[in-house]
Amino acid sequence: METQRIMEFPHRNMDKRPKKRPRLTWDMPQPVPPTKVLPTIYCGQEFANGTVPNYAYSSIYYKGVPSNGSPPWRPDDKDGHFVFAIGENLTPRYRIMSKMGEGTFGQVLECLDSERKEIVAIKVVRSIHKYREASMIEIDVLQKLAKHDIDGTRCVQIRNWFDYRNHICIVFEKLGPSLYDFLRKNSYRSFPTDLAREFGRQLLESVAFMHDLRLIHTDLKPENILLVSSEYIKVPDYKFLSRSMKDGSYFKNLPKSSAIKLIDFGSTTFEHQDHTYVVSTRHYRAPEVILGLGWNYPCDMWSVGCILVELCSGDALFQTHENLEHLAMMERVLGPLPQHMIIRADRRAEKYFRRGARLDWPEGATSKESMRAVWKLPRLQNLVMQHVDHSAGDLIDLLQGLLRYDPAERLKAREALRHPFFTRDLRRCGYPV
Structure with a gap:
């Protein structure tokens, strides 16, 4: 017998990535039906x-x-x-x-x-x-x-x-495509800095809203951020104008509207629940999760930092499949892990360190390809400078606050919203911040 339990809500008006990466989006190609x-x-x-x-x-x-x-x-x-x-x-x-x-x-x-x-x-x-x-x-x-x-x-x-x-x-x-799908269909060409800034502001407002309600999303990533509208426009891509005009690569798509919404709350936890298991999709996983130190609201903020880099560069910051390589990438981009976090790492994470003092890298690398994947990464400042034409200094400072190893020192959502990366242009225009 069929059962239908219905709860009504008020109606309001209205691949460059590693192959193992899951693609959980609402905008995938349709299969051909019978x-x-x-x-x-x-x-x-x-x-x-x-x-x-x-x-x-x-x-x-x-x-x-x-x-x-x-x-x-x-x-x-x-x-x-x-x-x-x-x-x-x-x-x-x-x-x-x-x-x-x-x-x-x-x-x-x-x-x-x-x-x-x-x-x-x-x-x-x-x-x-x-x-x-x-x-x-x-x-x-x-x-x-x-x-x-x-x-x-x-x-x-x-x-x-x-x-x-x-x-x-x-x-x-019904919403539009995810930011990840938009990047993918745009050949992983980054969003303009001002558009990435607006996406980041809205994302932080959503995260702050959740944190105020004592909720932790735990799976923030571009796949779980959807554009409200599917409409887009084509604009010249000046980085490609001097290159081959084959396949119209000198144009790129931009969404007509910058409005976004957060989705997928299947992994969301309340503040009082167990916070010892592994959370977050690999690329956006905070160091305290990998080291088994427990996690809380700051794990969302680490993910926001990774997402901002991806929106401005077109590529995931840490494209990796295993923990040691992931930690090595973090050290390559952000500097060495704090000693007090290494000492407190749980038994499962001890194997990533030599005598409990430093990361077992490159000695513990699984392959030369893994070593090359780490060595090719630039420092955070250089990475941002490669892709951001203005506001680079403010963005670097913001990311350094979001990507602090120690979760106790990481920026909170409302602190990040008050950062000059989001407020400097508003002050110039005379808006209160």
Whole structure:
């Protein structure tokens, strides 16, 4: 028997990377659906001007698919993922338009909400106990965020949730691509400094908002920061104007709107919960997490620092797959780890150090390729100067505060928002800060 437990929320108006890196985004290429259920409308295609045509709701017709009601019951796949066909209903209210992405948690489907006549994104969680439990925790977090984020500008807005055929389904507003996907589709060309500054300001406001609510995101990364709009424009890329004009590489895309929202609260923890296990995606993982020293709010701030570098350079700051190499990259970019953190490292991290005094590098390197990956990295100041044409001094100073090894000395979110990198131009314009 199907069960539907629905909680309504007030409706408001509206590869360069290592191959093992997970891509958990809402804007991945769609698989080609079976011919018999292909809709005769445009569904998620990209257009030259960056816009998508309106869906012709009244003209949608799928042969053999009822206009309302439930699809035939099918068993889940071997991993517990929901099996569906494009055009079918996910409860009588939601019609499946396309598959937007897939991750460890399950799938994200683009659906038409027949009641509100809007397109929504529905996270369909795998029918496995631990993922169902994690999704209920995420719903708890989303409810808390929605209660306090009155204007809905900081974090993705939950519409409702329900339990459908043993799958927890969370309904969200539909947003644009992630910052990671935008970089990827732009050949990993960096954002202009002023745009990266605006992204950073909004990200810090969202993080400060969460920290005020005693919540720690623990998985901040460009994949979990979504543009509100999918629209973009093409502009000349002056770095490429003097090079070959093949494939239009002298142009790059920029989003029409700088508005962003934070997503994916499946790993979010409350202040009082256990903070000893490993958190964060590898590239954005703070040193205290790797060393097993426990973590708290500052782990989010380390991730913000890594993200800012990536937005300004186009590449992840620490592109690595294992802990020793990761620590070696940190020392290459930021200088040696503090001795007091090395001494306190837990048993699992002791193997990364020689006699508990210094990092076991390059002696402990797994390959020459790993050694080269570390040696090619510049110091933080030089890295920023390579990519930032103005405000470089302010940005370097901000990053040095966000990427301090000792979490007790790391900038807090509201302290970072008061940094000259964000306030200097406002003061020039006469705005209060």
